[in-house]
Amino acid sequence: MTLTFDSKQAGPARKPATTFKWGKALAPLGIVTASTIGVLLSARLWPESAAILPVLGKWTPLLLKGFAVDLAILSASMFFGTVLGVLLGLALLSRSAFVRWSIVPVVQLLRNSPGLVFLFFVAFALPFKFTLFGLIVPFPGWAKIIFSFALKISASVAEVFRGAVLSIDKGQWEAATALGLSRSQTFKLVIVPQCMPRMLPPWMNIVAIFLAAVPLASLIGIYDAVTYAGLAIKAEQRPDLIIPIYAYVTVWFFAVGYALHELTLALEKRGY
Amino acid sequence: MDEVARISQWLADSGRMNFTFLYDSFDRGRLLTGIGNTLLLSLYSIVLSVMIGIAGAYVITARIPVAARATEMLVRLCRNSPPLLILYLFFFGLAAFAMQASGGRMNWLLGSGFFWATIAISIYIGAFNIESLRAGIETVPPSLGEAAAALGLTRLKTFALIVLPLGFRVALPSLTNNLVELVKTTSYGYAVGVAEVLYVSSQIWADSLNVMEMMITLFVVFTVLVGFVVVAMTMLERRLRLVTR
Numbered sequence: 001m002t003l004t005f006d007s008k009q010a011g012p013a014r015k016p017a018t019t020f021k022w023g024k025a026l027a028p029l030g031i032v033t034a035s036t037i038g039v040l041l042s043a044r045l046w047p048e049s050a051a052i053l054p055v056l057g058k059w060t061p062l063l064l065k066g067f068a069v070d071l072a073i074l075s076a077s078m079f080f081g082t083v084l085g086v087l088l089g090l091a092l093l094s095r096s097a098f099v100r101w102s103i104v105p106v107v108q109l110l111r112n113s114p115g116l117v118f119l120f121f122v123a124f125a126l127p128f129k130f131t132l133f134g135l136i137v138p139f140p141g142w143a144k145i146i147f148s149f150a151l152k153i154s155a156s157v158a159e160v161f162r163g164a165v166l167s168i169d170k171g172q173w174e175a176a177t178a179l180g181l182s183r184s185q186t187f188k189l190v191i192v193p194q195c196m197p198r199m200l201p202p203w204m205n206i207v208a209i210f211l212a213a214v215p216l217a218s219l220i221g222i223y224d225a226v227t228y229a230g231l232a233i234k235a236e237q238r239p240d241l242i243i244p245i246y247a248y249v250t251v252w253f254f255a256v257g258y259a260l261h262e263l264t265l266a267l268e269k270r271g272y
Numbered sequence: 273m274d275e276v277a278r279i280s281q282w283l284a285d286s287g288r289m290n291f292t293f294l295y296d297s298f299d300r301g302r303l304l305t306g307i308g309n310t311l312l313l314s315l316y317s318i319v320l321s322v323m324i325g326i327a328g329a330y331v332i333t334a335r336i337p338v339a340a341r342a343t344e345m346l347v348r349l350c351r352n353s354p355p356l357l358i359l360y361l362f363f364f365g366l367a368a369f370a371m372q373a374s375g376g377r378m379n380w381l382l383g384s385g386f387f388w389a390t391i392a393i394s395i396y397i398g399a400f401n402i403e404s405l406r407a408g409i410e411t412v413p414p415s416l417g418e419a420a421a422a423l424g425l426t427r428l429k430t431f432a433l434i435v436l437p438l439g440f441r442v443a444l445p446s447l448t449n450n451l452v453e454l455v456k457t458t459s460y461g462y463a464v465g466v467a468e469v470l471y472v473s474s475q476i477w478a479d480s481l482n483v484m485e486m487m488i489t490l491f492v493v494f495t496v497l498v499g500f501v502v503v504a505m506t507m508l509e510r511r512l513r514l515v516t517r
Contacts, residue, residue, distance in 0.1 A: 109491070112498060114456035117470060117490050125483045208352065215354040219463055226357060233364075243365035250357040257352030 025262030032255040052244050059232040066225035067252055070214045077149035085157025092162045110155035115213050122148035123220040145217045160202045164195040201267045208260040225249045290482040299476050306472030313458045320394035325401025330431050333409050350399030358396055363388040363464040385464035397454040408443025441512050448505040455497050469493055
């Protein structure tokens with residue numbers, strides 16, 4: 001018998017040694033950054049050349065601007081989605097059956113509708129501006145996409161939050177009640193602090209999923225990386241550029257998504 | 273049917289809900305075509321993506337030298353890239369090459385968004401299927417494979433007759449998830465002009481300005497479709513359940 005049998009029984013307090021290789025997760029990100037800089041340099045060195053690399057370099061600043069728009073939409077919708085998701089999650093855990101059962105269909109509808117259909121719903125079925133207390137508030141495209149993504153994200157976050165709270169040992173609740181804490185105090189001081197590390201890996205998973213969905217913004221007229229890629233192809237009028245330009249943008253998304261994915265796996269392995 | 277038409281006409285006249293496809297046969301035809309195309313797209317992609325999943329899982333678990341590494345890379349690439357960009361790469365990029373290579377004789381197929389959407393969605397979801405099936409196959413005890421080898425089965429036969437049937441059962445729940453995702457991804461076909469249900473709905477609301485009604489219809493259509501997939505997969509799961517003592 002080897003020692004592995006004993007070490008398995010050592011209990012949850014033991015943290016397994018992490019052998020996370022930062023290099024493996026961040027390598028694609030590094031390679032992509034380096035090659036983007038290389039492509040930019042090539043455009044500087046041979047500005048008149050018609051080869052693929054310098055032409056790509058010529059369009060890189062514009063494409064990067066679009067990619068920044070994508071990342072900005074993602075972070076804004078993650079922020080609002082998380083806040084709203086925690087609120088929805090609290091509602092799902094409410095003691096009142098009425099609140100619980102009025103929230104469940106909302107969360108299910110948000111989670112199970114196709115992202116593109118929901119985006120179109122927000123983009124076309126909601127008005128472009130509405131009047132609040134006599135004040136005309138515009139509701140432009142970028143706000144709509146953030147709104148729709150935030151709603152979809154909030155449903156996923158709500159489920160994650162609910163799962164994390166339910167995974168906390170019942171004894172914690174009983175101990176908190178024995179100490180005389182109210183329900184809201186128990187949540188704030190005991191339960192949520194313990195949920196945070198458990199929620200982190202699935203939360204990052206949600207970020208990765210929605211990173212892959214953000215290019216949909218181009219379909220409702222946001223000028224993001226994909227829109228700019230299409231415009232660049234139209235401006236160049238060269239069919240041989242179609243694959244390089246789209247692949248170039250895909251690789252950016254891939255590098256960020258891959259790093260997120262690997263980090264999530266590492267956090268899960270550490271036993272969070 | 274007449275009653276439905278009369279009631280929907282009354283709803284529209286009174287300015288409440290304008291479900292044009294209930295009383296207008298032209299819109300009904302469009303919508304039904306769209307639903308049919310979504311069904312076909314889902315069906316072809318489901319079959320193709322499960323086939324890709326099985327083939328990829330075999331290549332990875334059999335550790336075929338170069339192909340296993342290549343498949344793993346493909347899985348990583350597909351899992352972390354936006355499906356819209358994958359679709360564009362196929363439809364705008366590869367399609368032109370393929371049409372040139374075939375000398376324009378296959379344009380009816382290679383020029384159609386439907387074909388490339390099927391391919392792109394199948395490969396994108398196929399990558400997820402490979403992961404699910406690989407995980408399922410890894411739960412099969414290796415001693416079973418060894419026993420099959422001892423009985424003289426070839427590697428492919430061991431996989432097809434022993435390992436896959438067992439691993440497939442374990443992978444079924446996560447496969448269901450992937451196929452539900454697939455049905456929802458078919459709406460991306462809109463971006464390359466496939467006349468699927470989202471596309472025809474957008475045409476209908478462009479004509480009749482009944483965005484809200486078409487959106488409700490879309491939600492219903494997709495809920496029913498996803499429901500079909502889930503029910504079918506649950507039935508398959510029940511059918512395949514191993515009888516254990």
